[in-house]
Amino acid sequence: xxxxxRTLTELVIRRAHVLDPSTGLDGxxxxxLREGRxxxxxxxxxxxRELDADGLHLFPGFVDLHAHWRTPGREDEESVESGSGAAxxxxxxxxxxxxxxxxxxxxxxxxxGLVARIExxxxxxxxxxxxxxxxxxxxxxxxxxxxxxxxAFCVSDDGLGTPSAGVLRNGMLYxxxxxxxxxxxxxxxxxxxxxxxxxxxxxxxxxxxSPASAEDAAxxxxxxxxxxxxxxxxxxxxxxxLSAALVGFFKGRSQVTADTTPHHLTLTDGLIAGxxxxxxxxxxxxxxxxxxxxxxxxxxxxxxFVATDHAPHASEEKELPFEEAAxxxxxxxxxxxxxxxxxxxxxxxxxxxxxxxxxxxxxxxxGQGGALSVGGMADLALVDLSEEWMVSRETLLSRSSNSPYLxxxxxxxxxxxxxxxxxxxxxxxxxxGVRA
Amino acid sequence: xxxxxxxxEAARREDLREILELAHAHARGETRSPLAGKTVCLAFFxxxxxxxxxxxxxxxxxxxxxxxxxxxxxxxxxxxSLVDTVVTLDRLGADALVLRHPAAGAAALAxxxxxxxxxxxGDGCGQHxxxxxxxxxxLSEAAGGFDELAxxxxxxxxxxxxxxxxxxxxxxxxxxxxEVALVAPATLLPWDSGAWGLPILDSVGxxxxxxxxxxxxxxxxxxxxxxxxxxxLAEYARxxxxxxxxxxxxVLVMHPGPVNRGVxxxxxxxxxxxxxxxxxxxxxxxxxxxxxxxxxxAAHEVAA
Numbered sequence: 180x181x182x183x184x185r186t187l188t189e190l191v192i193r194r195a196h197v198l199d200p201s202t203g204l205d206g207x208x209x210x211x212l213r214e215g216r217x218x219x220x221x222x223x224x225x226x227x228r229e230l231d232a233d234g235l236h237l238f239p240g241f242v243d244l245h246a247h248w249r250t251p252g253r254e255d256e257e258s259v260e261s262g263s264g265a266a267x268x269x270x271x272x273x274x275x276x277x278x279x280x281x282x283x284x285x286x287x288x289x290x291x292g293l294v295a296r297i298e299x300x301x302x303x304x305x306x307x308x309x310x311x312x313x314x315x316x317x318x319x320x321x322x323x324x325x326x327x328x329x330x331a332f333c334v335s336d337d338g339l340g341t342p343s344a345g346v347l348r349n350g351m352l353y354x355x356x357x358x359x360x361x362x363x364x365x366x367x368x369x370x371x372x373x374x375x376x377x378x379x380x381x382x383x384x385x386x387x388x389s390p391a392s393a394e395d396a397a398x399x400x401x402x403x404x405x406x407x408x409x410x411x412x413x414x415x416x417x418x419x420x421l422s423a424a425l426v427g428f429f430k431g432r433s434q435v436t437a438d439t440t441p442h443h444l445t446l447t448d449g450l451i452a453g454x455x456x457x458x459x460x461x462x463x464x465x466x467x468x469x470x471x472x473x474x475x476x477x478x479x480x481x482x483x484f485v486a487t488d489h490a491p492h493a494s495e496e497k498e499l500p501f502e503e504a505a506x507x508x509x510x511x512x513x514x515x516x517x518x519x520x521x522x523x524x525x526x527x528x529x530x531x532x533x534x535x536x537x538x539x540x541x542x543x544x545x546g547q548g549g550a551l552s553v554g555g556m557a558d559l560a561l562v563d564l565s566e567e568w569m570v571s572r573e574t575l576l577s578r579s580s581n582s583p584y585l586x587x588x589x590x591x592x593x594x595x596x597x598x599x600x601x602x603x604x605x606x607x608x609x610x611x612g613v614r615a
Numbered sequence: 616x617x618x619x620x621x622x623x624e625a626a627r628r629e630d631l632r633e634i635l636e637l638a639h640a641h642a643r644g645e646t647r648s649p650l651a652g653k654t655v656c657l658a659f660f661x662x663x664x665x666x667x668x669x670x671x672x673x674x675x676x677x678x679x680x681x682x683x684x685x686x687x688x689x690x691x692x693x694x695x696s697l698v699d700t701v702v703t704l705d706r707l708g709a710d711a712l713v714l715r716h717p718a719a720g721a722a723a724l725a726x727x728x729x730x731x732x733x734x735x736x737g738d739g740c741g742q743h744x745x746x747x748x749x750x751x752x753x754l755s756e757a758a759g760g761f762d763e764l765a766x767x768x769x770x771x772x773x774x775x776x777x778x779x780x781x782x783x784x785x786x787x788x789x790x791x792x793x794e795v796a797l798v799a800p801a802t803l804l805p806w807d808s809g810a811w812g813l814p815i816l817d818s819v820g821x822x823x824x825x826x827x828x829x830x831x832x833x834x835x836x837x838x839x840x841x842x843x844x845x846x847x848l849a850e851y852a853r854x855x856x857x858x859x860x861x862x863x864x865x866v867l868v869m870h871p872g873p874v875n876r877g878v879x880x881x882x883x884x885x886x887x888x889x890x891x892x893x894x895x896x897x898x899x900x901x902x903x904x905x906x907x908x909x910x911x912x913a914a915h916e917v918a919a
Binding site for chain 1: 698719738782
């Protein structure tokens with residue numbers, strides 16, 4: 180499934196601070212990469228091609244379970260090439276592509292076409308999520324076994340909740356038989372009639388709000404059904420403290436896993452007061468107490484990992500009155516810096532837990548990457564934790580520029596991304612040039 | 616210097632006083648064509664009768680050139696985006712843009728794309744600042760002056776959830792020194808009804824017990840009249856409708872119009888001596904003249 184297939188070379192990364200909570204590595208070391216894999220970790224390693232990483236951190240590459248690369252159909256907003264470029268710039272070495280495209284990825288031929296484009300265009304390992312139901316309509320099951328043969332990695336109706344619990348239950352049962360994990364966007368559309376969190380800011384601004392129960396009731400249904408069916412269910416973009424607690428209750432009673440997003444961990448619904456359509460996202464930004472609850476759940480492992488919900492939109496879809504603006508934020512390129520700045524430097528979670536939540540844990544879920552061990556995939560992220568930078572349209576490689584962090588200063592930046600022992604994103608030269 | 620009027624959320628007492636005083640000057644005929652040579656654009660992306668007419672009269676009486684765009688028969692109907700319409704009017708030389716739009720935040724968005732003064736004439740469930748200003752004008756007149764409003768109690772009755780008028784009158788009454796209470800069933804209040812920090816009362820009768828001297832009654836939208844949010848018009852009228860029996864002791868009744876007679880106000884109250892509804896309408900032209908003069912900077916040019 181990897182789009183990555185380049186000539187094999189050897190590279191020695193010298194004197195980086197290697198950090199991988201899954202293997203216990205935490206200190207200065209040299210790492211030799213060969214034939215796409217980690218060949219050796221130690222001291223005093225030398226090679227014909229060396230990269231001096233003194234002062235940098237080396238992590239297992241980040242894995243993003245939730246991205247919209249808008250392919251097929253809206254390549255003006257993002258393509259496999261630009262989306263994977265943005266992912267690489269954010270240190271991601273593996274990404275799951277969501278199926279709510281034009282057309283929807285709900286037929287084996289569409290999966291096959293997408294896999295071919297990934298082979299040709301993607302800088303990182305990309306995995307295809309097909310739809311759980313035809314047209315994402317929550318009615319008719321997709322041909323999951325044929326989709327899997329065509330290369331689908333998992334199924335999801337992301338972007339929409341499933342309207343009927345009965346239909347969802349059958350979807351879980353069939354996905355279990357097909358051997359495909361299910362990623363669920365939990366939203367009850369009878370409750371979610373607004374476009375922002377229904378709180379004080381919605382009340383004052385007069386923007387229609389959706390209550391937190393729109394997410395919580397759907398999450399409750401999903402985790403109950405996951406436990407009953409035994410399906411491998413992953414709840415994506417958990418944004419409320421109660422939904423996180425519901426997931427926590429079903430940990431150990433089911434195979435359920437869950438993620439939350441960088442924006443729900445770093446931003447709150449106070450941003451809607453300015454009435455700027457940029458800040459419309461689904462699930463909506465929540466109040467501080469939900470942000471705190473979700474952050475604690477991530478810290479404690481109740482929420483397994485972070486996924487970005489990278490959702491590019493053309494400017495004409497965002498420069499609209501709030502309730503008409505398209506929901507969604509860019510995510511790949513700012514995920515680590517935003518979380519490092521707001522959570523690690525703020526003392527809310529540790530750096531090892533953040534690396535685990537961005538690399539190890541989602542890597543385990545995907546079954547590839549997320550660990551830095553001899554013989555394992557050489558999928559790595561090289562990060563400068565001291566670099567301070569300003570997010571601007573010019574710094575973003577995505578085709579779109581709808582980042583909620585535009586104009587913000589962040590600390591920590593990915594300077595190099597390695598997939599299969601090959602540099603797919605390289606700011607190291609520029610960086611050392613500045614130093615010299 | 617131009618000045619937008621987008622929201623009254625952060626309205627200050629002195630700002631309100633300035634506008635009301637200028638409106639009085641307009642009412643007394645002390646201003647002479649302050650907008651001569653200025654171009655006022657009325658862009659109404661949503662149907663409106665009284666607000667549109669009132670703004671147009673205000674602009675014309677002040678001597679402005681007026682361009683009206685409405686939903687039908689313009690680029691708006693052809694699907695041109697708000698931003699593109701605003702940029703077009705800006706480049707055509709508009710000095711003021713009066714905007715009505717079905718979505719909250721539309722006026723704020725427009726203001727980011729034009730140097731003309733943007734006057735919010737109602738945006739979705741967001742704000743309707745000139746309505747609240749003319750309400751203050753009419754109420755001040757009845758009370759014997761703006762300063763007489765301080766300490767008085769006003770109950771805002773009805774569909775606060777969907778009302779841009781409520782979102783403007785609440786901060787405007789508060790800034791004028793009045794005490795405000797909300798009177799509505801929970802289905803017609805925002806989920807976080809404590810957002811304004813105001814008491815919530817359960818009927819017009821309770822509002823009077825609380826000491827309300829003014830009943831500010833909101834229009835009940837037809838589509839919400841029955842069904843999931845209220846059980847029946849009869850029950851609504853019984854608890855949240857203003858009737859003659861409520862009009863003791865100098866209680867004043869206000870309504871932004873148009874009125875559903877027999878629903879939120881019984882028919883015999885609308886034109887009763889306790890009702891300020893006709894005065895509210897009459898205040899519209901004076902207040903909007905003042906707002907346009909201040910927004911375009913014309914008021915200060917005259918003063919200087």
